[in-house]
Amino acid sequence: MAEPSSKALDGLRVKIDAVDQELLQLLRRRLDLVAEVGAIKHKDGVPIYAPKREASMLAKRRAEAEAMGIPPQLIEDLLRRMMRESYISENDVGFKRIHPTLGPVVIVGGAGKLGQVFANLFGLSGYEVRILDKADWARAPQLLADAGAVVISVPIEATCEVIERLPPLPVDCLLVDLTSIKQGPLAAMLRVHPGPVLGLHPMFGPDVSSLAKQVVVVCHGRAEAKYQWLLEQIQIWGARLHEAPASEHDQAMQLVQAMRHFTAFVYGLHLKREHADIEQLLQFSSPIYRLELAMVGRLFAQDPSLYADIIFAQPDALARARHYLQRYQEALALLEAGDKAGFCDSFAEVAEWFGDFAEQFRSESANMLMVANDSRSV
Numbered sequence: 001m002a003e004p005s006s007k008a009l010d011g012l013r014v015k016i017d018a019v020d021q022e023l024l025q026l027l028r029r030r031l032d033l034v035a036e037v038g039a040i041k042h043k044d045g046v047p048i049y050a051p052k053r054e055a056s057m058l059a060k061r062r063a064e065a066e067a068m069g070i071p072p073q074l075i076e077d078l079l080r081r082m083m084r085e086s087y088i089s090e091n092d093v094g095f096k097r098i099h100p101t102l103g104p105v106v107i108v109g110g111a112g113k114l115g116q117v118f119a120n121l122f123g124l125s126g127y128e129v130r131i132l133d134k135a136d137w138a139r140a141p142q143l144l145a146d147a148g149a150v151v152i153s154v155p156i157e158a159t160c161e162v163i164e165r166l167p168p169l170p171v172d173c174l175l176v177d178l179t180s181i182k183q184g185p186l187a188a189m190l191r192v193h194p195g196p197v198l199g200l201h202p203m204f205g206p207d208v209s210s211l212a213k214q215v216v217v218v219c220h221g222r223a224e225a226k227y228q229w230l231l232e233q234i235q236i237w238g239a240r241l242h243e244a245p246a247s248e249h250d251q252a253m254q255l256v257q258a259m260r261h262f263t264a265f266v267y268g269l270h271l272k273r274e275h276a277d278i279e280q281l282l283q284f285s286s287p288i289y290r291l292e293l294a295m296v297g298r299l300f301a302q303d304p305s306l307y308a309d310i311i312f313a314q315p316d317a318l319a320r321a322r323h324y325l326q327r328y329q330e331a332l333a334l335l336e337a338g339d340k341a342g343f344c345d346s347f348a349e350v351a352e353w354f355g356d357f358a359e360q361f362r363s364e365s366a367n368m369l370m371v372a373n374d375s376r377s378v
């Protein structure tokens with residue numbers, strides 16, 4: 001159906017077009033200024049993400065917007081979106097190299113997606129990067145002979161085996177892994193290499209356009225002073241570091257990743273077995289349900305072995321999944337007994353446990369839903 005129009009409407013739309021074109025000019029100017037900022041940050045080794053500057057800028061623009069009768073959230077949304085663009089542009093300028101005398105960085109598994117993210121970042125920071133992938137093992141001793149750092153970025157299941165397979169490394173070479181479990185790989189690295197050892201877990205997938213605002217978990221291994229350069233380098237790339245013992249990391253991962261993926265997998269399996277019609281579900285779905293479906297559906301767009309690895313690699317995955325099943329059975333018993341009051345009691349118990357986070361998550365998700373809705377065209 002053609003959209004209705006009128007002379008008056010057309011006249012106003014011409015004016016709106018002119019305003020939008022002015023906005024484009026302003027965006028161009030902003031992007032050019034950000035490019036200049038990027039060049040200075042590159043030279044001086046300043047992190048691309050500047051949280052204090054962002055907070056003060058947002059607070060000032062919000063107050064100014066309010067005084068002008070503009071919803072403050074509007075300017076905040078626009079600025080945040082523009083800053084996302086700044087991170088990408090500042091990323092592509094490259095970064096200061098924190099360790100100018102380091103030998104080549106060898107990425108084991110560098111043909112994989114996460115390996116490529118790090119190969120790119122090291123390259124953008126001026127390090128010599130070498131890739132050692134499955135087909136290159138015959139050349140491993142050559143590739144590693146003068147390595148300054150070796151980064152293990154292979155599937156979880158293969159990590160320890162690959163570490164054990166490494167030829168002896170130069171004694172000062174840093175051995176670091178990026179695997180999403182930490183205790184096993186860290187112990188294996190400490191066993192095979194007498195030099196500096198570090199466990200990292202980047203808390204993001206390979207599709208990030210920059211490391212701004214991302215978190216990297218740091219599990220210290222050996223000779224911390226010898227890998228400070230890398231921690232500093234990662235912060236210059238924009239990420240925040242979170243230090244934790246490997247055991248604490250692995251326990252948290254069990255709940256955050258393994259159980260999450262397992263329940264999403266079961267939910268997907270259930271939808272399939274129930275012959276749910278996705279088209280129809282979407283027609284009937286409010287934005288939050290669409291988002292939930294997207295969270296589950298995105299899992300099945302990816303490599304099954306990646307998820308199998310994450311779930312099966314956890315030593316107490318089975319016990320945790322059994323506990324979860326028990327919770328399900330407890331909830332089912334409430335349903336069987338028609339015990340609405342019992343359901344509300346349990347609900348209140350969980351709400352109390354969530355505390356202030358419940359309200360925080362409600363408002364955060366409301367924002368996400370608005371953004372998700374903005375990007376819909378039908």
Ligand SMILES: O=C(O)C(=O)C[C@]1(C(=O)O)C=C[C@@H](O)C=C1
Nearest residue numbers: 037048049050051053054083086
């Ligand atoms: O002011 C800076 O440091 C910038 O890099 C510019 C900018 C912006 O786009 O305004 C981008 C990223 C920073 O986190 C803060 C602000």
